[in-house]
Amino acid sequence: MEKVRIQDDLYLHVNGDTIDKLVIPDDMPTTGGFSSLNTEVEKLMIDELCAMCESGSFENDYLRRATALFRAARDVKKKEKAGIAPALKYLEKIESLTSIDDFNRELKSLMLGKYPLPFSLSVGADMKDTEHHCVGISGPGVILPDASFYKPERAPQKEALIGLWSNMAKLVLAKTELSEEQQSKYIADTLAFDELLGGLVKSSEEWSEYIKSYNPMKTSRVCTLMRPVNFKKLLADTFGFTPDVIIVEEPRYFKSFSEVFNANTFELYRHWAFVTGLLSAATYLTEELRDLGGMFQRAISGIPKGTPVEKFAYRTASAFYSEPIGLYYGKKYFGEEAKRDITEIVYQIIDTYKERIKNNDFLEEATKEKAILKLSRIGVKMGYPDKVDEIFDKLVFNEDDSLFDIVSSLLSIRYAHSLGKLSEKVNREEWAMPGHMVNACYNPFVNDITFPAAILQAPFYSLKQTRSENLGGIGAVIGHEISHAFDSNGAMCDENGNINNWWTKEDTRKFKKKINAMIREFDGIELPWGKVNGKFIVSENMADNGGMAVTLAIMEKTPGASYEEYFKNWARVWCMKAKPEYLQLLLSLDVHGPAVLRANMQPRNFSEWYDTFGVKKTDKMYIAPSKRVIIW
16 A cells, blocks of 8 residues: 655654554553553553552552552452442432432532532632632533533434433343332433433533633522522531632523422432432442443443453552552653753743744734743643642541442542632642653643653653654643643633733734634544534644644754654654544544644644645645644
8 A cells, every 4th residue: 555645644644554553452442642652651550559469568658558449449359249239328328318308408418428419519729819719610410421412413313322321221220129110210310300401511612611611609699599409508518608709610500500400300310319320339349330330431432342450440549549659650760861851841942932922923012021921930840749749648448348438438538628628728739640641731720831751751752762853742742731821711811820811902802813713724624533623622723733833943943953853753642543433522522633633734834844845735735825823
């Protein structure tokens, strides 16, 4: 087969042979790129935990507890002996509720016990005063992958998915003592309550505009909206006082809350809470129930087999002891030489970004000054933290308990800890990601970037790669994260992470024009698995665009720079092979564009692409100059 020309498809030219050879594991929806690196780290850390189990030697008590949880999660015989009983005992509280009065009496206990509720209470940084915390409320999740599936135009797809979910629910409920008639009733009521939620809660596209979730409302007004829930008493019982203001993250849902949750729908709620609670619990019961409880997610992702027990055990331990495990990984496998080199690249990118802002031809001076100030204040978290967060001192459990009871207790401890932060100042030293995670992020409300040790390896980064390859890999990713400070969401936050409009009126108009141009560049692109929503993925595309722009500017000043190496490694990091069902699902759920478009679209916006490979109008990787978009 003749190799695809790079001028027609950069992604396939670079990754085609690799993709042909890649084999997607039976328990995974995808492989390649991020996924393959994550799998390698996972295998490495499973071996580490297994070695700790065998030796009985632990570097600290955090790892001892993590390993104890790992053992409990892979102890098939102990889980088999406990059976479904731990979950049914837990759900007795739901079954005992006969009225809304009962519900209100038990509400604090239900909330702290992480039972399914018709709302979610949280504590987080106040987006307009990020030094302090505030209370927020949001709606519950829905059965289908996203609220957009409940729209009339998706009715056929919805019906098929509901069929898959109902089949899974029947198989799990059959393990209880409920009669077949009761099982059918519980499922029907669950679907009826879910239908009420589906038309009101936010879709992933709506959540992607995260600034819009900041809707402060007087607590008295929220309490009125949430009748018949005694929300004021819940607040007082939880915090010892009643906050003056609540951040309502989903106004549409709460304006209709009393229509969703009332005396007439209470039985629907109770059965919904039982069924969804049982399905969530199934993960931590017997191996048979774990397999049954994962059927729906596997079906919609195209995964033929469940996760092997040892991998499941590792993921469970990692979920609760992420920072201690990440710290262990970082110290053992991430070198100081690499950390110094990466940190140098970070500050080179920040400095170059400042130059690009300063020389920008569309911003006014006042806006430029604020943008440069924001860049100067960006915090850099590289590799892993110096110490673990205090929450991990609290995550203690009874090792004799069932796995379900252990997980339930840890979830409650973690949730109570998060609620307890309300009266504390925001800790800006907290890490958003652990050291063993293959990912990176920008936190708009702290104005910092986090790069865990695990992503700092080839093809993203290696001391053995050329500087051009590293700039096309980790350099562009670093630039991507910094660019989130100036994407369609992040640009609304100032240097301290507060929502604060620091743009002049004219600059706002010009910036929105660029945002719309980026939306148009991607919107409606037809892929074999579906159509792209340009608005949904615009912030990530803006970040990709900024990451490429700033690293290409560095390339221009780098002696012996190879643009060919740069663009090829840019494409290499997005290499991905995935199940069609999973790719289709991502179009609705993932704010990032499809990997093939991330590789192929951004280069077309830059003259260096055309100069390097002689791309002409007749080539598929060509965009007319008037349609090229460069944000920063």
